[in-house]
Amino acid sequence: MSGPSRDNPLGADSPSPNSEHEAQQIVRQRVTNREFNEWYSEQQFQTNILEGKAYFNGPSPSKDPERHSPSKLLQCHRKASYARKNAPREGTPPEGLFWIGSEFEEQVIVPFLQHITTPETYVANSLWIDTEIVVDDTSLHVRGSTDPAIVNTDADPLFLTEIKTTTSVDYLSAPKPHHRAQLHAYLYALNNEYDHSITDGMIVYGSRTTLDIAAFHVEFDPVFWERVVKWMATQTQYEQACELPPATPERDWECKYCSFKHRCGEADTPYGDTGYDGLLPVFDKYDWQNLQEYLEAHKERDAQLTPTLAHRFPDLAEEYGVYDWKCSRCGTSFDWNSVDWDGNADNLPFCPDCAEAGDLVTLSGPEADSQLNTDRE
Template sequence: MSDESTTPPHDPPQTPSGKSAYVSKIVRDRISDQTFREWYAEQQVAENILEGQAYFNGPSPPKDPGKHTPSKLLQCHRKASYDRQNAPNEGTPPEGLFWIGSEFEEQVIVPFLQDATTPKTYVQNSVWIDTEITVEGTTVRLRGSTDPAIVTKDAEPLFVTEIKTTKDVQHLSEPKPHHKAQLHAYLYALDEEHDHSVRDGLVVYGSRTTFDLKAFHIEFDPEFWERVTEWMAAQTNYEARGELPPADSERDWECSYCSYKHRCGEADTPYSDIEFDGLLPLFADYDRDPLTEYLDGYADAGAKLTPTLAHVYPDLVPEYGAYEWSCPACPETFAWDALDWDGDTDDPPLCPNCLDAGEMVTLGGPEPHDQLSQ
């Protein structure tokens, strides 16, 4: 936030009316969507350092095929791989929902559980799990931390919860399968790691709008757990072979809300079955924060902005660079800013050379598989 437009002069006006105009300009300049995002990102960086978790501040490396986290289980295999391999996130991630979920758990559910638990038992914010499972010759490792757990005075877990927020809880008649899978992962791991049984817990949903709550008691189900472990083994094998998994969402509507629907082929754009890395050439709806995270994560492989995104975020070009426009019909390329184009992706620029020859050929950037030098 050190932009010159937001830097106040050394000597502000001394009259009330002058001070009012001065304050008005400074506040207007400093309060915007972009400055708020920068401020919030810096708060997260500082908090991670304070908590001794500075490693969260850099881009996340792609996941090892054999490692799984409970929160990613039993989802569309393709979506899971896109997420695990850090494919560029389309649209704006729901950071606000994550924050609300965390605050609901810490500020509401934990105090409620502390009052609801039995004598001589206690509430612990989370319990770490780390266990290996072998499924039909494939070994997978499951690591993560639970939501609040009921424990003994020696911090031995007795009962675990999985806390989720949603818009409305009235329509829920059972927990969602991937939430049930998450709780089962905790139950299996804790039961394996301790010398006493940990076989049941709660999936708790809280409404973000009304604060209504609905809880589902879950007992460990070996048949359901077998389904989850088979999913983990299949996911590991897809990624170990370098395959793009099939798109297999459990419900059709899930694709509409997926952060990778365009590269997958479930949206009204000319893309389908795109691999994990690379940006879509004529796609402009990449939010700034996940875009820069992607560019930072693949900096060593030469990641740059597409010409389309260079028009959306010209201020990022000096830091990250931009690919040139390329023509599919002739060998000519053009600098991202060399052509008169208004940024309308429905009307991309035409190749000047081909146009001179009487052909109307649309320019694009390099295709995703041609963008990185792996």
């Protein structure tokens, strides 16, 4: 080990003042929301591979019209189709809510259930379901995995739970309908699979701020289940007919927190009733992660960024490409990087050709539904 010197008074094994300053600079520059999100995504990617769940990496494939996930039942039909068809999500993905929900279930609820269950029963982290329901000659397939379940010594289910986290449990007086629908799907599937009756479960809400819980016993209700099945059949009919479903929120607050509210027309922007394909033109309220997932999901169909977004996400522009600016007046196209523009979506550039002729016409990107190479009948 070398001793201190005039250039490095702490010794050769200690960082020099210059390297310390460089380290501080790197930390200040790289502790950003964008860098953190990319790092966290990579951690999830590695964890999925380590746990043999590599199929969770990358965008989810577009759902077949007949297939339904229990966690997506009884919501706005249009919102459901947007999500099922991998339409680009707006805003920022709620990764924190997903993480907190998972940790609350695994680190708090499962140990608690293990503490209170009887010596003759056990707690299973989850159970897989895959069931078929025939409605008017249409086969509906419901697939997914439950939350923790109480099982017997043969690991056969006896009682199900559905775990949800929320800001506060003080206002809850009953379980939410879409959570009841999710639990009903699990009960229906497992009751058909096993010889003994499985008709009971519990929805447990946990507060993310206080860890207080509110639990509601749920017994399978055939009338309510008919409503859920009807919802699935209607959703399937819209998608089989290649129709954009109507905007029919099941809950008053659903539009406010929807990841597709601009696309749908439920926001203070000039968009509405937009199909599944393409990014909204001249719209910049997309998050980097949502954009990357959308572009990757539609990579085989040559999805690209709009010129508006290329200025915000140059790394994605380089990887996936960028559509041209378009002039609605003369129809001329311009390479996104050839037009002088400061990136302000509220102050779009003028068409050079029209300006030269004395007309000030702003440029825009391609229409959302025409952005992807797709075979449409």
